[in-house]
Amino acid sequence: MTLQTRSVPLDGMRALAILAIIFYHLMPHVLPGGYLAVNIFFVLTGFFITASVIEEYGQKGKLAYKRYLSRRFHRLFLPLLWMLISVTAYITLFQRDLLLNLRPWLFSSLGMYNNWWQISGGASYFEQFYVQSPFTHLWFLSVMSQFYVIWPLIVLLLLVLFKDKRIILYTAIGLSLFSALAMALQYAPGEDASRVYYGTDTRLFSFMVGSAFAVVWPLAKLNEPVSKQISRRLTFAGLMSYAVLGVMFSRMLDSQIFTYRGGMYLNSFIICVAVASTAHPATGISKMMRFKPIQWIGRRSFLLYLWYYPVISLYQAKVVDTSVEPGRHILIQLAIILGLSELGYQLFEKERWMVPFVQSWRPGDAIARMKASRARGLAANLPEKLAAIVSLGLLLAALTGFAQAPSGENSGVQELREQIAASQTKMEQINRDESLRSRAINNIEGLERETVLFAHDADITFIGDSVLLSVADQLVTIFGQAVVDGAVSRQLYQTSVVIAALEKREQLHDTVVVFLGSNGSFTQTQMETFIKEIGTSRDLFFLTTNVPRIWKDSVNEQLALAESNHSNVHILDWNAYSSGHNEWLLADQVHPNPTGAQQLALFVAEEIYQELNDENGSN
Template structure:
């Protein structure tokens, strides 16, 4: 008779809930306060490390006891743990989108299917979506990428584990194989990463992120929890506690300072971080150390047990809530507090009514349960809950039926087409200048005077200006080049300051870096003083005009504008063009995103910028 009893089944490592709490809070606060907890995204490799260790530890216990792994039972346990809450989140979110935010129905089929198949990370890669384009209309399902990576591991690893145990047998050799795969994943991240570009491919890829899970798996062979003894020498206890405290300290410091765009992160930094995460897991698992007790308390227990639901609902809550707030910069902390309460409240309902019941539910009795439910009085609690669930499910189904594919609303279409046309124009003009050809485009607009007096128009004709910017300045580039025919524009959608030093160097190499520089950056995210200094150092002593930002839907608007005001005091060659205060009271100048100027707004934008530039002193000509 097969013995299926698990070893040390009764030892639940409560400190792991503490680690999960630290991880999930890091991720949430990274999204709520991106300029404060710049490294909170590293909560994900902490989750990966815990999962790798726990799953492999359980598989090893089963193998040692029975010399086999019940793969069917393993997959059923994982599905019962993961799918009910995921499906509930997808259904609830789709129903909400159908009623309140129908613009997000576009392409929702691919998002739902890829999420259910746990292929969302690869789907997002092939769609060309960016985890780091903070301005783009966000999907409430963006975060499913990490669950997909874990689920792919859950699918493949038990089979690989059994093969290793059967044919390799020796733990030392197995550890070497896992370590080799871990280093291969680290190497792939470094090889696929290109500095100063969007790192989404290496951030999402299973191949480039697997090392965090595999490192946890390797430690399950090195440091199996069921072989660790509570009674150890005092010196060993102190040593373990020291390792755990140092690891926890490095994790917290990384959350605070290791920003996602640092090259170091992808050239081994995330791997080094994962080593400390695994060390924290290992020390917490040891009954002879004090970390497990230190990481165990009612708050950590509550959050840790609900961490899956908290992670699931963070993005839907943030996306749906923030879409209804026109200006997040007003009472920003209050908005963040409300979002946090909503996430915790919904995750509690998920834990109580979805995760716990379905984890214990025997699906073979589904028909009997359904029959019993139908026979109950109409106003019994579970019958009411089931009725609400059916209604929400039908609403979500309706949303999927009417959902368009690859369609955007009229304003988005107009903005997208305007940006694409302008981008081609500025690239063509740049190409003509490089090749020494004359530019056939209009020198100064005949149909519009842009509010400029003849003296200003004449001055603008001869001004040589280099522009570095994002989609806002690209959107208005046609109007700017009508006013300034010698203006050279290098702008791109989603561009951020930290990736813009190479743009300066490229313009210098092309001999198109003029004496007057116009900058339009900050729409897509904030920046540090060090990043600003690097950028200004690359520019040198040239005269710099910097257009501040109007991004009321994003938390970093005030941070960016405050930083620019501070930097103006430091750099004498820097002038701030205060587009924010000039335009802030004029919603009619903008598309529905409240950021990109519409047809009227583009003229206002170009005129306002032009008047500052032609004056040469940072103020409009009277």
């Protein structure tokens, strides 16, 4: 299967897409909608695959399906295989804790059903602190591969039965509507969106939008000469589409209802407009996309996608705290990603070095290359020989890790989950039944009697994430009347429904304490909305975050800004108080252990007591 022309400018569009994806993971607080860039790859894939099938069928009256699959999977499978081998070898040698449950990750990734396997296991793309596999991103390749296999056959069948390209257009539009509706109906606001994010059925609409566009305006037609007026209109439409995409990438959060109920579908149509203006050689955008650095990135976009997530996840697991000098950590990760991608490009795209066990998985090919290399002598082709030795070593290390990989759940993660689950259950029971609250006022070591009396009778509402849930038992021991509402992976901009529900139950008290920021930053607008929903008549306390991630300073700066702008906002500087006390934290350096939970609860009680007593003019 061939396509009549390669669209060089669309490589530039791929470059922008992969950069958005990488920076979404490196700096999620800066580009919170960068995850949308995968739709660019989906739309382009639908566009090119459909155009290729139509072209080949029109020329030959048939489809060389076996040859098409062989070429597609040769380009995908070998780089994927060696990324999996290299990463497995690395974690076998240096981060053995990540060998846990390795085999199903590898099988599902190579079998191209990783997205459905992650769905069946309840995996979440958006959780930050539970142990994450370096292969989480391969859901994308599984969705792509499933489309590669099935859609060409459907297009061919439609062409054979109806002899009319328009039936492909109608089918693609119908399937896109079905897929967008499936996403909208299956998405549950306030719950993790990974099911609709991973699902082939709920992501199909982007492919179908690209497929429909291939019928309406194929690539050959996009190359036809146009008048200057039409060229200007195309350029203007393209600039507008890129501007809208830029707004979406910077504003469209993965937690918004609109994202899953029409937002991604709209995003795919806007991408089509961008594709048309980018591909046509008469537009200014087309010329800009031919810029050599952009082309360099675009031609390596697949390899950059393969490597970006393993590098980021393994680097952050090894370094742990990337909040100190975050710019340096970003540059190091980018350098590693680019270096590994370039190496892969030279091996698999350019085939600059013919290395046994790399460009082909057939044992006969590897043996033949080894014999040929030996015949040329030791001095000849030394890089190939060294690469072969390194590759064989990586393969042996990966096989060792594969054989030794344990199954089950990380003990630290299991302990945290059980602690959170128990706390969450207890809080729900107490919030439903006030009689379960302790009425006795006991002395608490570490607190003055006046603080204990104040805290026991204080009407306080706590809103937060898993950090709050991990210390809830200690808080309730001190704050006898407390209402605690926490949820794993909750972010500040997800709390509108929470606040409304608390107010409806008359559990939003005059003092509100917020444990949010561990899972990502927020904008000043989002903070102002939150404060407005809580109400300026309430005392609002924010706990600073000690999360060892790049967004820590951004979160704490936004909290400081809110304190300076609102007299009812106060800061509980847990980040400064806990500094130097790693013994208070679990291995993730985010969640307090039992000792840290006690210290946090005491700190919160003392700080709130001091602040509110100062406000009331007492000592």
